[in-house]
Amino acid sequence: MKIGILQTGHAPDVVLDELGDYDAMFARLIDGHGFDFQTWNVVDDDFPGAVDAADGWLVTGSKHGAYENHPWIPPLEEFIRAVYADGRPMVGVCFGHQIIAQALGGTVVKFPGGWSVGRTDYKIGGESLPLNAWHQDQVVALPDGAQVVGQSDFCENAALLYDNRIWTIQPHPEFPARVIEQLITHRGRGVVPDAQLEAAQQRLPETTANQAIADHMAAFFKRET
Structure with missing residues (x-):
């Protein structure tokens, strides 16, 4: 099965050099499930020709806001709507979670409540799952047909399901602790409150449920959910 990765941003250089770009992180995350991957850098105006260019689609995170005025955002939203209408599976993470919600209404x-940073407990599918977060933006109004399937104390709409055709999540199952550590050091200072960064730093050694989310994503792509 071919998964098309719609890359909506690039990892910071300090992360890129060590762990690769976001598409590489996702390929590692869901490795072992029989997928092939192809990346389109939509952030650089590189788009697939049609929704059938892949069997399933994954929209990555980004430093950009879904509401920002970038020339690649309207065609990305159009592509998302086309995938939804076509019915093949799509998964969105962080910015992907947000842009899919925005594209569908x-x-x-x-x-205004600030940031969620580092290891955070989410209730997803009846389980309590710790996952790494790095966001201020949130989906605050749902599209028609969207069902909330995950949330945290900070983020009410942390995972969404659309007619079993699209599944999205706000935190970052593709981020190991090392990515959060680098973001704290190189992106967080002066942006996120110091106390919050320190708390996230202290939780870096604790485990996350990345593999559980990876397995769910793989099953969703294969229509096993």
């Missing part, structure tokens, strides 16, 4: 804002 939801609302994304810079959340």
